[in-house]
Amino acid sequence: xxxxxxxxxxxxxxxxxxxxxxxxxxxxxxxxxxxxxxxxxxxxxxxxxxxxxxxxxxxxxxxxxxxxxxxxxxxxxxxxxxxxxxxxxxxxxxxxxxxxxxxxxxxxxxxxxxxxxxxxxxxxxxxxxxxxxxxxxxxxxxxxxxxxxxxxxxxxxxxxxxxxxxxxxxxxxxxxxxxxxxxxxxxxxxxxxxxxxxxxxxxxxxxxxxxxxxxxxxxxxxxxxxxxxxxxxxxxxxxxxxxxxxxxxxxxxxxxxxxxxxxxxxxxxxxxxxxxxxxxxxxxxxxxxxxxxxxxxxxxxxxxxxxxxxxxxxxxxxxxxxxxxxxxxxxxxxxxxxxxxxxxxxxxxxxxxxxxxxxxxxxxxxxxxxxxxxxxxxxxxxxxxxxxxxxxxxxxxxxxxxxxxxxxxxxxxxxxxxxxxxxxxxxxxxxxxxxxxxxxxxxxxxxxxxxxxxxxxxxxxxxxxxxxxxxxxxxxxxxxxxxxxx
Amino acid sequence: xxxxxxxxxxxxxxxxxxxxxxxxxxxxxxxxxxxxxxxxxxxxxxxxxxxxxxxxxxxxxxxxxxxxxxxxxxxxxxxxxxxxxxxxxxxxxxxxxxxxxxxxxxxxxxxxxxxxxxxxxxxxxxxxxxxxxxxxxxxxxxxxxxxxxxxxxxxxxxxxxxxxxxxxxxxxxxxxxxxxxxxxxxxxxxxxxxxxxxxxxxxxxxxxxxxxxxxxxxxxxxxxxxxxxxxxxxxxxxxxxxxxxxxxxxxxxxxxxxxxxxxxxxxxxxxxxxxxxxxxxxxxxxxxxxxxxxxxxxxxxxxxxxxxxxxxxxxxxxxxxxxxxxxxxxxxxxxxxxxxxxxxxxxxxxxxxxxxxxxxxxxxxxxxxxxxxxxxxxxxxxxxxxxxxxxxxxxxxxxxxxxxxxxxxxxxxxxxxxxxxxxxxxxxxxxxxxxxxxxxxxxxxxxxxxxxxx
Numbered sequence: 001x002x003x004x005x006x007x008x009x010x011x012x013x014x015x016x017x018x019x020x021x022x023x024x025x026x027x028x029x030x031x032x033x034x035x036x037x038x039x040x041x042x043x044x045x046x047x048x049x050x051x052x053x054x055x056x057x058x059x060x061x062x063x064x065x066x067x068x069x070x071x072x073x074x075x076x077x078x079x080x081x082x083x084x085x086x087x088x089x090x091x092x093x094x095x096x097x098x099x100x101x102x103x104x105x106x107x108x109x110x111x112x113x114x115x116x117x118x119x120x121x122x123x124x125x126x127x128x129x130x131x132x133x134x135x136x137x138x139x140x141x142x143x144x145x146x147x148x149x150x151x152x153x154x155x156x157x158x159x160x161x162x163x164x165x166x167x168x169x170x171x172x173x174x175x176x177x178x179x180x181x182x183x184x185x186x187x188x189x190x191x192x193x194x195x196x197x198x199x200x201x202x203x204x205x206x207x208x209x210x211x212x213x214x215x216x217x218x219x220x221x222x223x224x225x226x227x228x229x230x231x232x233x234x235x236x237x238x239x240x241x242x243x244x245x246x247x248x249x250x251x252x253x254x255x256x257x258x259x260x261x262x263x264x265x266x267x268x269x270x271x272x273x274x275x276x277x278x279x280x281x282x283x284x285x286x287x288x289x290x291x292x293x294x295x296x297x298x299x300x301x302x303x304x305x306x307x308x309x310x311x312x313x314x315x316x317x318x319x320x321x322x323x324x325x326x327x328x329x330x331x332x333x334x335x336x337x338x339x340x341x342x343x344x345x346x347x348x349x350x351x352x353x354x355x356x357x358x359x360x361x362x363x364x365x366x367x368x369x370x371x372x373x374x375x376x377x378x379x380x381x382x383x384x385x386x387x388x389x390x391x392x393x394x395x396x397x398x399x400x401x402x403x404x405x406x407x408x409x410x411x412x413x414x415x416x417x418x419x420x421x422x423x424x425x426x427x428x429x430x431x432x433x434x435x436x437x438x439x440x441x442x443x444x445x446x447x448x449x450x451x452x453x454x455x456x457x458x459x460x461x462x463x464x465x466x467x468x469x470x471x472x473x474x475x476x477x478x479x480x481x482x483x484x485x486x
Numbered sequence: 487x488x489x490x491x492x493x494x495x496x497x498x499x500x501x502x503x504x505x506x507x508x509x510x511x512x513x514x515x516x517x518x519x520x521x522x523x524x525x526x527x528x529x530x531x532x533x534x535x536x537x538x539x540x541x542x543x544x545x546x547x548x549x550x551x552x553x554x555x556x557x558x559x560x561x562x563x564x565x566x567x568x569x570x571x572x573x574x575x576x577x578x579x580x581x582x583x584x585x586x587x588x589x590x591x592x593x594x595x596x597x598x599x600x601x602x603x604x605x606x607x608x609x610x611x612x613x614x615x616x617x618x619x620x621x622x623x624x625x626x627x628x629x630x631x632x633x634x635x636x637x638x639x640x641x642x643x644x645x646x647x648x649x650x651x652x653x654x655x656x657x658x659x660x661x662x663x664x665x666x667x668x669x670x671x672x673x674x675x676x677x678x679x680x681x682x683x684x685x686x687x688x689x690x691x692x693x694x695x696x697x698x699x700x701x702x703x704x705x706x707x708x709x710x711x712x713x714x715x716x717x718x719x720x721x722x723x724x725x726x727x728x729x730x731x732x733x734x735x736x737x738x739x740x741x742x743x744x745x746x747x748x749x750x751x752x753x754x755x756x757x758x759x760x761x762x763x764x765x766x767x768x769x770x771x772x773x774x775x776x777x778x779x780x781x782x783x784x785x786x787x788x789x790x791x792x793x794x795x796x797x798x799x800x801x802x803x804x805x806x807x808x809x810x811x812x813x814x815x816x817x818x819x820x821x822x823x824x825x826x827x828x829x830x831x832x833x834x835x836x837x838x839x840x841x842x843x844x845x846x847x848x849x850x851x852x853x854x855x856x857x858x859x860x861x862x863x864x865x866x867x868x869x870x871x872x873x874x875x876x877x878x879x880x881x882x883x884x885x886x887x888x889x890x891x892x893x894x895x896x897x898x899x900x901x902x903x904x905x906x907x908x909x910x911x912x913x914x915x916x917x918x919x920x921x922x923x924x925x926x927x928x929x930x931x932x933x934x935x936x937x938x939x940x
Contacts, residue, residue, distance in 0.1 A: 073549065075859075383873075385848065400863035403833070413854040414553075415873045418845035422873040426856070430863045 031090040031222065036083055038062065041191055044089050048160050048194070053171060061180035061190030068184045074318055074347040075376040075408055078252075078289065086223040086254055088192045133158060133197045133213045135226055145209065152208050154238075155200040159227055162198035169200055173231050177260035177295050177324075185256040185318075186293040189225045193258070196227035201236040201267070210466055215244040215257075217277070217288070223254035230260070232267035234300065239270040241469055244277050244313070250286045252315060257292045265300025265327065270308070272465050274473055277313035284343025284372070287315025294321035295351075298330035298359070306333040307350065308464045310473040312480045315344060320378065322351035325359035325387075332361040335461040337473070339480050340373030340405070349379035349396075349410075354387035354420070363394035366458050369405035376408040383420040390420040398428040399457055451478050504560045505542050508642055509535070511565065511677075519648055520614035524621040530629045534644035543638045550637070553821040553853040554792040559735045559761060564677035564707040566648065567592045581918045584695070587666040588651065593678035593708070595649060607659030608692065613650040613681060624652065627683050631713050631741035631767070639709040639737040640765070643679045647711070650681025653694070655720070657687040664693050664912060671700035671708065671734060680710040686720035686748070693723040695915060698730045698738070698758070705733040705760070712740040716748035718772075723751045725915055729922050730758040732787055739765035744775035744804075753910055754810075755919045756783040756791050757926045763792045770797070770804035781810035782906040782919070784926040785818035785850075792821040797839075799832040802862075808839040811906045813899055814850035815930040822854045824869065830861040839869040844876065844902055846930065899927060 032040060041062055045055040070080070132144045133156065149156050155166065163170050180190035197213045217224050232238050244255075255277060261269050271294075280287025290313075296305035307321040323332030334350035352361035367375040377396045398407035409426045431453050439449035455462070455474060462470050512535055521527035543560055544551035580587075586605050589596045595612060604610045616623055629644060655661060669680055686692060700706065708730075716722055730736055736759045742750055754764055768777045783791050797806045812820050822841045843852040856869040876898050884894035903923055910916040 398858075398860070400860070400865070403831070403863045405863065406859070406861045408860060409856070409858045409869070411854075411856060411871070413871055413873065414851070415843075415845060415853075416851045418848050418850065418875045420845070420873060421875075422871075424854075424856070424869075424871040426858060426869050428858055428860050428865060428867040430865075 031087050034085050034087045036086070036088055036192065040088055044192060044194060047089070048163075050160075050163060051167060054163060057175065057180065058191050061187050062192075064181040065184065065187035065191055068181075068187055070184050074378070075374065075410070076316055076318065076345045076347050078316055078345075081254060081289065083188070088223060088225065089194050090222045133211075135195050135197075135213060135215045148208065153202045153205055154207050155198065156211050157198055159196040159198045159229065162229075166198075166200070169231065170198065170229070173229055173260065173262055174227075175260075177262060177297050178258050178293050183293060185291040186258050189227060189256045189258045189293070193225045193227040196229070196257075198228075199230040199238060199240065201232045201238045203233045203235060205233075205236045207236070207238040210239050210241055212241040212243070215242070217253055217255065223256065225255075226257050228257070228259040230269055230271070231262045232264060232269050232303075234264045235266040236264075237268045239466060240272070241466060242271070242273045242275075244275055252280075252287055252289055254289045255291070255314075259292070259294040259321075261296030261305055263296065263298050263300065263303035263305050263330075266302045267300065268304040268306075269296060270306045271296070271321070272469055273307075273309040273311075274469055274476065275309065275311045275313050275317070276476060279313045279344050280315040280342065282342050282371075284315070287344070288313065290314035290317045290319065292319040294319060295324065296322070296332075297324045298327045298332060298356075300327045300330075301356075302329050303327050304331040304333075306331075306335075306464070308335040308461065309337070309348075310461070310465070310476065311336065311338040311346060311348060312476050314346075317344075317346040317348050319348050320350055322353070323361065324353045324355065325361065326355045327359070328356040329358045330356055331359065333464075334361075334363045334365070335464045336365045337368070337458045337461045337477070338366070338375055339368045339370070339477065340375045341370040341480060343372045345374045347376040347378055349377045351380040352382070352392060353380075354383045354390040354392070357386070357388040358390075359387060360391045361393075363392070363396070364460050365394075365396040366461055367396070367398040367407055368401065368454065368457070369398065369407045370401040372404045374406045374408070376410060377426070378410040380412040380414070381422055381424070383415045383417050383422065385416040387417050388419050390417060390422070392420070392422045394424040396426045397457070398426075399454065400428065400430045502542055505539060507563060508646070509539060512646060515566070515646070515648075519646065521617045521621075524617060526625055527617065527621075527628070531645050534629075534641045538638055538641035538645060541638065550794065550823070553819075553855075554761070554763060554790065559707060562675065562705065562707075564675050566679075567594075567673040567676045581666065581695070581697075581914055584666045584914065585663045587668055590667070590669045590680060592671055592673050592676045592706075593648075593669070593680050595651065605661050605663035605665060607656045607690075608661055608663075608665065609652070609654040609656070611652050613652055613683065614648075616652050624683065627685060627713060627715055630743070631711065631739070637765075639763075640711050640739050643681060643709045643711045643739075647679045647681040650683070652683045652685070654685045655687060655690040655692045655722075657717075658689040659687070659692070660690065661692045664695060664914070666695045666697060669696070669698045669708070669710075671698075671706045671730065672704065673706065674704040676706040678706060678708040678710075680708065682710070682712040684712065684714045684722070686714075686716045686722050688717040689719045690717075691721035693725075693912060695725045695727065697727045698734075698736060700731040700734050700758075702731045703733060704731065705735065708734065708736045708738070710736075710738045712738075714740060714742040714750070716742065716744045716750060716775075718746045718748065720745075720748045722749075723911065725753045725910065725912075726755070726764070727915075727919060727922070728754075728756040728758050728762055728764075730762075732758060732760055732789060734759050735761045737763045737765070739767075741767045741769075742777070743769050743771055744777060746772035747774035749776045749778075751778045752780070754779075754781040754793065755907070755922065756781075756785070756793075757922045759789065759791070761790045763794060765794050767796045768798065768806070769800055770806065771800050773801045773803040775801065776805045777807070778909075779806075779808040779810075780906050780909045781812075782903050782923070783810075783812035783820055784903065784923050785812070785820060786815040786926065786929050787818060788816070789818045790820075791818075792823070794821075794823045796825045796827070797837065799826070799828040799835045799837060802831065802833045802835065804832065805836045806838070809906065810841045811843070811903060812852070813844045813846065813903060813927075814852060815846040817847070817849040819851040820853075822852070822856070822871070824855070825857040826859070826867060826869070828858075828860045828862050828865055828867065832862045833864040835862060835865040835867065837865070837867040841869075841871045842902075843873050844899065845873060846875065846899075896927060900924075
């Protein structure tokens with residue numbers, strides 16, 4: 001009996017995590033007043049010196065958005081968002097265009113230093129080579145290794161730069177995967193998005209290094225609306241990492257991003273996310289509302305898109321990274337670990353839409369609920385009539401730690417082709433006393449035992465992450481779980 | 487179709503043309519329905535009618551109906567058959583050795599078919615009679631299902647049912663008798679609203695078969711509501727067999743409430759019907775309750791079957807086990823919705839669920855939506871869903887042993903469905919459902935032989 005109480009106390013201390021990224025950078029920012037109307041969109045577009053087609057595109061998305069309703073179907077509970085109280089643009093003040101990192105405000109560099117993101121190429125050379133595009137509030141502050149990438153022919157730059165330098169590419173692909181009217185938050189994003197990253201990998205090129213974007217919300221009362229567009233041309237390969245943090249604030253901040261991936265014939269895109277937005281405090285106050293639309297299209301034969309996500313942050317997560325398998329023999333993958341502690345809520349999963357023949361998809365989803373957290377997996381596997389020999393395997397497991405949390409699964413399976421083989425399984429359980437006892441008997445402390453069991457539970461997902469991310473993810477998970485022994 | 491405009495308008499609002507005919511029907515027959523003088527009963531009926539008028543029929547935007555389009559049903563008009571107490575002009579085949587058969591024609595109770603009266607210890611009485619004799623008796627039971635998965639069809643039944651049966655199994659009565667409820671439809675465009683209340687008193691055990699059959703070629707709409715109450719330690723074996731004609735629309739709802747240590751085994755076999763919706767809601771209300779749900783569906787032509795099941799673990803220490811399997815041929819379509827909800831504090835829950843479907847044709851479709859909603863932590867819950875075609879290796883194995891392809895296929899399909907059918911305890915029922923499935927399978931299209939076959 002005592003042991004039971006012990007366990008629970010332990011559990012509690014483990015879920016109460018500290019959020020070490022919660023600092024605020026004191027920097028002069030140029031922030032638009034809160035509110036949203038066509039005027040604001042004109043202002044954003046003008047500030048970014050955008051061509052007419054983009055302004056028109058934004059405005060039509062905005063008009064669409066006005067007609068749409070906020071989705072209420074997710075298994076999430078939160079007060080209605082007042083979209084007029086949010087500021088839709090915030091940029092750290094800069095005098096002129098930057099030519100090199102030396103000109104970046106040292107405070108910004110310091111911020112990223114604190115976050116462990118090396119923007120200094122020299123330093124990065126010592127370790128693993130990762131090209132970083134750092135986005136601070138609404139603008140990109142620095143992109144590293146541009147030259148090395150240019151040698152390989154890879155374009156990696158802020159989206160606003162791409163609009164100026166490669167308008168034909170942007171116009172062709174922007175909104176081609178997630179149309180501006182796709183859903184409520186995608187429409188909002190299309191209307192007001194301020195920054196993002198653009199990647200183009202030409203035919204036959206294997207991107208020489210990992211590409212990474214690091215998102216940071218700093219200003220108060222702002223929303224962050226970034227947009228990422230990755231195009232991998234025939235037989236190319238790119239691995240892309242995304243990380244995010246925000247200061248600790250009592251208010252809820254909105255993050256509504258859109259990510260679009262296009263993989264041509266034989267191309268492969270690997271997209272990894274470690275999402276660590278501020279999750280709110282132990283009473284559920286504050287935290288980021290993370291409403292994200294991510295979708296990729298396997299356009300050509302033999303193409304592959306793989307999503308890997310580790311979701312430990314955000315007060316509310318609403319995201320379903322999806323793959324449309326248009327090309328024959330294309331492959332879609334989704335690996336996810338979602339952790340909800342305290343009062344966090346997550347409604348996340350994926351969609352695999354089989355259009356082409358012989359396409360395969362795999363879904364591995366691991367949900368961990370602790371404290372008062374509510375964790376839902378929501379997924380769709382759709383096999384269209386012409387999708388011969390489709391193969392899908394889905395597995396969603398939930399781990400419950402504590403009797404106040406919840407774990408839910410809402411899979412949708414729609415099959416219209418008899419050759420399809422579709423399997424779905426889901427389990428929900430807690431760490432059993434037997435497992436814990438076994439580990440403790442062998443001299444492990446309870447905390448280590450839990451950490452080991454949880455890491456084992458997530459192993460299938462972690463092994464999909466690029467090495468340096470896997471280490472970070474494991475660390476993040478053990479910090480997040482500190483005190484959550486069950 | 488739009489004759490509703492000439493009808494007197496409802497006082498508060500105008501309704502859509504699909505809803506109006508039912509409101510008009512209520513205006514016409516409302517005064518003749520049983521229980522009109524009983525305050526609680528008429529209050530409940532009024533509430534249901536109002537709720538139906540307010541919400542109308544479900545659309546594709548309704549999450550619980552997203553895979554079941556109602557256009558074919560809603561584009562037709564239905565009315566209760568004019569001739570009440572119509573004699574059976576068409577008879578369904580009998581199940582051998584069924585001791586007690588209660589026959590309903592177009593929803594109207596015809597009395598006991600086999601003429602042997604009630605099995606000992608079991609009270610069988612018309613709901614209208616019970617309401618007349620003892621107005622308060624059914625109050626704790628009738629209409630208590632209005633919580634989960636209630637929709638336009640069950641609301642129509644609530645508001646407009648004209649009679650039904652109370653089946654009450656006395657305390658500690660252990661009945662081996664098979665009690666059959668046979669629903670036969672024979673009038674075109676009939677609106678049939680069967681209503682059953684089953685009360686299994688504490689420590690009792692009983693077996694009930696609910697069977698739907700109909701004259702081929704006529705279309706009708708059945709919306710049934712069954713309310714099942716199992717008291718402490720009661721056991722009930724319930725078998726729902728749907729072999730209605732392929733032109734019948736059937737929305738069959740059963741709501742079960744399980745008290746401590748009771749057990750319900752519920753089998754659903756669907757081979758007939760144009761559009762069938764099986765709503766099954768099980769509430770495990772007290773510790774120790776257990777339910778086992780087995781479903782089999784074999785469809786061809788343009789049949790559409792929607793198995794919509796909900797298991798609610800309200801109390802700790804309850805077990806639920808659910809397994810549905812189906813075979814779809816031609817242009818048929820099946821929907822499986824399996825929701826399991828584990829309430830906060832329903833610790834020590836064991837909930838298992840599985841759904842497997844064989845797709846035999848490129849025009850068939852399955853939509854599966856298993857759901858786990860878990861608010862307690864000390865639970866073991868799982869669900870699995872698979873969709874596929876017959877295993878070519880298994881066919882090859884049989885062919886290598888001299889069995890031709892068609893026989894090999896039939897053998898494998900039968901074996902697939904038999905896993906469910908074999909869970910039926912009563913020999914005569916098992917035999918009956920197997921015969922139904924065999925009959926259905928003979929209507930399946932022969933697959934095209936590929937060039938490699940001889």
